[in-house]
Amino acid sequence: MKGAEEVDFNPFDDFSSDEESIINERRVRMQSAAKSKLTQLSDSPLERTLQENRLVFNSRRLDSFQTPQKIQHLFSFEECSNILKQCSELNSGWTTARHSAFPTTDIPIRKDNNNNLGYLIDWLYERLFPQMSSYYGFHYTRRDLDFRDVFIVKYAADAQRGLKLHTDGCLMSFNLLISHQDDFQGGGTYFESIDNDVQLNQGDCVFHDARIMHRGIDITQGERYILVGFVDTIDTVIKDKRAAELTGKKTNLRINNS
Numbered sequence: 205m206k207g208a209e210e211v212d213f214n215p216f217d218d219f220s221s222d223e224e225s226i227i228n229e230r231r232v233r234m235q236s237a238a239k240s241k242l243t244q245l246s247d248s249p250l251e252r253t254l255q256e257n258r259l260v261f262n263s264r265r266l267d268s269f270q271t272p273q274k275i276q277h278l279f280s281f282e283e284c285s286n287i288l289k290q291c292s293e294l295n296s297g298w299t300t301a302r303h304s305a306f307p308t309t310d311i312p313i314r315k316d317n318n319n320n321l322g323y324l325i326d327w328l329y330e331r332l333f334p335q336m337s338s339y340y341g342f343h344y345t346r347r348d349l350d351f352r353d354v355f356i357v358k359y360a361a362d363a364q365r366g367l368k369l370h371t372d373g374c375l376m377s378f379n380l381l382i383s384h385q386d387d388f389q390g391g392g393t394y395f396e397s398i399d400n401d402v403q404l405n406q407g408d409c410v411f412h413d414a415r416i417m418h419r420g421i422d423i424t425q426g427e428r429y430i431l432v433g434f435v436d437t438i439d440t441v442i443k444d445k446r447a448a449e450l451t452g453k454k455t456n457l458r459i460n461n462s
């Protein structure tokens with residue numbers, strides 16, 4: 205007989221067929237509990253809890269949310285020019301290693317950052333979140349949704365030109381064109397679900413289900429600055445922050461699951 209430490213153990217072994225059938229039974233039970241719960245819920249996101257709203261969102265995302273939604277003039281030209289000016293005056297603050305699998309040259313935006321861009325968080329809460337919450341069936345005034353991450357990305361023809369096909373590790377994402385559309389050639393965001401790209405004018409925004417495969421199309425000239433946000437339910441955001449504090453590790457929020 206082998207001692208405890210000599211037992212053949214391969215962590216990559218598949219589950220035994222007994223274990224698999226227990227896991228499958230559990231999955232089927234959970235799916236049918238979720239289905240029956242869904243039929244009992246109110247049609248109004250305002251009368252459902254945050255967790256119920258997320259359940260409804262997850263049950264609908266493949267049927268209902270395949271088309272990215274565009275909002276024009278979320279920021280004015282003047283507001284965008286001022287943001288560009290602030291970015292050009294920043295000597296430091298640009299990072300290149302915050303999203304390990306799909307890095308971008310970006311500047312994180314937070315209320316407590318000393319880069320003076322924290323006001324963008326309020327603008328997005330006030331201007332984008334009411335529409336995005338109602339479109340995806342969440343409660344705006346109760347603040348069902350919050351930012352998992354928000355940052356300005358800089359693409360340049362002589363540096364990083366675009367971003368490969370990926371999904372974002374959150375519920376929904378958006379990007380807003382800060383540059384003027386004539387400041388670069390190429391660019392825009394390609395979405396696999398519509399097999400097409402979305403082109404924005406300065407100040408316009410596109411929001412989408414984060415699980416839709418998408419990519420930042422390469423620019424061929426100039427510079428393209430966009431404001432990007434990864435959005436999730438507030439309980440997930442809080443858990444994520446706690447986990448990051450405890451482990452010192454960040455969740456990787458861009459994924460390639462093609």
Ligand SMILES: O=C(O)CCC(=O)C(=O)O
Binds near residue numbers: 420
């Ligand atoms: O560059 C784009 O248009 C898309 C950006 C994006 O998908 C991201 O930052 O995760």
Ligand SMILES: [Fe+2]
Binds near residue numbers: 370372
């Ligand atoms: Fe993305």
